[in-house]
Amino acid sequence: MEQPCHQDIVNLEDVCFSYGNHQVIQHLNFTIKERDFVGVIGSNGAGKSTLLKMIVGLIQPKTGRVELFGKNSAQFKEREKIGYVPQKNALNPLFPATVKEVVLSGLYSRKKILRRIHKQDLEVAQDAMESFSIEHLADRKIGQLSGGQQQRVFLARAMINKPKLLILDEPTVGIDEDTQRKFFQLIQHMHQHHDMTFIMVSHDIEAMHSYLGSKPQLVHDQILFFVKHSHEIHCDEITLAHGITS
Amino acid sequence: MDLFQYEILQRAIIAGVLIGLISPLIGLFVVLRRLSLLGDTIAHVSIAGVALGLLIDIYPLGLGFLFAIFAAFAIEMFRKYYQSYAELSIAIIMSGGIAVASILFTLGKGYNINVQTYLFGSIFTVSMQEIWIILAFSVIIVLFVFLFYKELFLITFDEDAAAVGGLPVRAINFVNTILTAFVVSAAIKVVGALLVSALITIPAAAGIALRKGFKTTLFWTVIISEFAIVTGLLISWEWNLAPNGTIVLLLIGILLSIMIGFKKART
Structure with a gap:
């Protein structure tokens, strides 16, 4: 029997956005429910990044309304509910940071300004690294890791707060095919076994098709939305296991 | 050591140690934000303030500081306008600073020697009043980096993740730029x-070349900076060399040694 696990996580109502006279998003209506997996595909300049920024409240629509967890996204304060995985290409390979420092930084948005890092925070970071099997890399510099290992580090950072919404912004750009495949398997495993909603921007249509089907739920101008709805996974299948490694 | 009986040298070393602490503390974040020329730009605008101060006979470093703060505001304003082209704001403000300074130089032809003091530094003429000002700046900068370390780290490492996490990215970047103006104003005399x-x-480049974690890198940038400044001051005092050139050449020497050391270690 289906359980009540399908609250609205993101709700876009008649959303329009433009840069000057250039209309990027026009009258978009879309709802993402709890535990949905939404794949967003589009060419460069189609408005994918703009859409993500609107969803997380970094920019406001010109008209329309964006709600996050039932609240106006601009006023949304419970930021620890959102996990964010950037593009691998965004990483400066010379940046002097260890894996442990990067994973720990996932807690910094939850920690109030001026609050120090405590011993229990280090333990939480250790747990997150163990969940993604990267604990042996803790003292390595992130720029020295392979693309796949770096993405596991970013996943561990994003998951350290046990978010309800995980946003992945082209996470497989610049990674070889075999690593991309393994990364998708890991993400799928996380979707099937964790009480989380996923929004994943990707250029990889093949990978999206294999998990989300070949028919987009919505075609909005140049952006395609592929969705695996939460009702396709029964709520009683959710395992809130701590270990995530697939 | 006999050297330290000279009050001029004592003052120079106190000022040098303070500058050696705050320059890399701010510098590492500036370099990693890919704004390496930020200090240079603010300095060029600051020298326009110094030139104006000399022209109208108002404390030159004070006006230089006000111009440095103005430059910091202007850089952030242009950065906001040209969001994906951070270096453009640097180029515009640097050109503006040089243009104003050059006009003021031609208006006040009689003070060229004084201007050179600020262009090339004169740490052995630093006064107690200036040391107190540098100390005040140093306290502000050390407190800022200590209290906002975790926010500075995340914003520098991944600005998007910091913004998604709800950190006040723009405000912290802005304060960081203002504090760079503080460092420049304090370091011009050195x-x-x-x-x-x-x-x-x-020092930031040398620290990054050590290939350590962030905290360790920050620690070593300060050590490298302090070592170069104090050693440079002592060498220049003893051998009557220009202190600024000696310090900078020592820094470059340390950077090259680290890079060559790592290259040899790999082969």
Whole structure:
């Protein structure tokens, strides 16, 4: 029997956005429910990044309304509910940071300004690294890791707060095919076994098709939305296991 | 050691140690934000303030500081306008600073020697009043980095993740730029406007070349900076060399040694 696990996580109502006279998003209506997996595909300049920024409240629509967890996204304060995985290409390979420092930084948005890092925070970071099997890399510099290992580090950072919404912004750009495949398997495993909603921007249509089907739920101008709805996974299948490694 | 009986040298070393602490503390974040020329730009605008101060006979470093703060505001304003082209704001403000300074130089032809003091630095003429000002700046900068370390780290490492996490990215970046203006104003007397950027960027470059974690890198940038400044001051005092040039060459020497050392270790 289906359980009540399908609250609205993101709700876009008649959303329009433009840069000057250039209309990027026009009258978009879309709802993402709890535990949905939404794949967003589009060419460069189609408005994918703009859409993500609107969803997380970094920019406001010109008209329309964006709600996050039932609240106006601009006023949304419970930021620890959102996990964010950037593009691998965004990483400066010379940046002097260890894996442990990067994973720990996932807690910094939850920690109030001026609050120090405590011993229990280090333990939480250790747990997150163990969940993604990267604990042996803790003292390595992130720029020295392979693309796949770096993405596991970013996943561990994003998951350290046990978010309800995980946003992945082209996470497989610049990674070889075999690593991309393994990364998708890991993400799928996380979707099937964790009480989380996923929004994943990707250029990889093949990978999206294999998990989300070949028919987009919505075609909005140049952006395609592929969705695996939460009702396709029964709520009683959710395992809130701590270990995530697939 | 006999050297330290000279009050001029004592004052120079106190000022140098303070600058050696704050320049890399701010510099590492500036370099990693890919704004290495930020210090240089603020220094060029600051020298326009110094020139105006000399022209109208108002404390030159004070006006230089006000101009540095103005430059910081202007850089952030242009950065906001040209969001994906951070270096453009640097180019515009630097050109503006040089243009104003050059006009003021031609208006006040009689003070060229004084201007050179600020262009090339004169740490052995630093006064107690200036040391107190540098100390005040140093306390503000050390407190800022200590209290906002975790926010500075995340914003520098991944600005998007920091913004998604709800950190006040723009405000912290802005304060960081303002504090760079503080460092420049404090360091002009030590190495001069033309080389102030070296104190901000080279220790950071050397620290990054060590290939350590962030906290360790921050620690070593300060050690490298302090070592170069104190050693440079002592060498220049003893051998009557220009202190700014000696300090900067020592910094470059340390950077090259680290890079060559790592290259040899790999082969």
